[in-house]
Amino acid sequence: MKVSDWKINVIQMDVAIGDPDKNYRQVEQNIKLAMQGHDAPDVIVLPEMWNAGYALNRIQQLADEQGIRTKELLHRLSKHYRVNIVGGSVAVKQEGQVQNVTYVYNRQGERVSEYAKIHLFKLMDEHLYLTEGDMLHRFELDGIPCGSIICYDLRFPELSRTLALSGAEVLFVPAQWPNPRLYHWKTLLAARAIENQMAVVACNRTGSSIGDNGEETTFFGHSMILDPWGEVIASAGEEALILKGTLKLESIPEVRSRIPVFKDRKPHIYQLGVQE
């Protein structure tokens, strides 16, 4: 099935630090809420590290062992509601190592993607507690080629370009991107959309957390849905809500033919490096 209008719901929620039970409950409630009424979405998107938050000192105990709890929840809800779910990301423990992992489920309840964050964010000590991923993944939802990255990965244009070159037309970006870097968040999201001529769907958490070091970090929300021209289709403020927007998928080939960026690339020159 290939669709033309894709209804997206972005769950911009607070995350209770170090309290997975509360977070699994509120994710389930939010997904149920999104599916109520006549305007049900095609895709639901969650934020980064929503199961445990950045309780990194305790992450070995709090992380989802083999991702079992998260996979069960996302499988059950995507199948029951026949909705695609880009499951934000969760802390997952496998063979003693914890990674920041995105699971994606299609409407049939099948897991179609698993991606571990590649660039760990040193300002939030991720590199001290987590193990980085080493592989990008392209997947399809409703016949639409998609890719996902996580938060700090957004600063590395190589990832979204690699995904776009592999055919991805929609990029999902779950995040816990804090103050005071709102300008970077908005600008980088628009840049990734414009340079890759792809739609970008970004889900940032809201609220605040007191970390293990006793410091409070506040998150500004501002989840966004952008079209492949970089225009904002929908944008949230700082409060918890479900951001709704519709992607017109036919605009992707239209934008790509208007300015043929991909045809105009010169990879043989990029590979030569820089002459000094």
Ligand SMILES: NC(=O)CCC(=O)C(=O)O
């Ligand atoms: N959770 C993250 O990766 C945060 C990234 C961030 O805040 C940034 O400025 O980059």
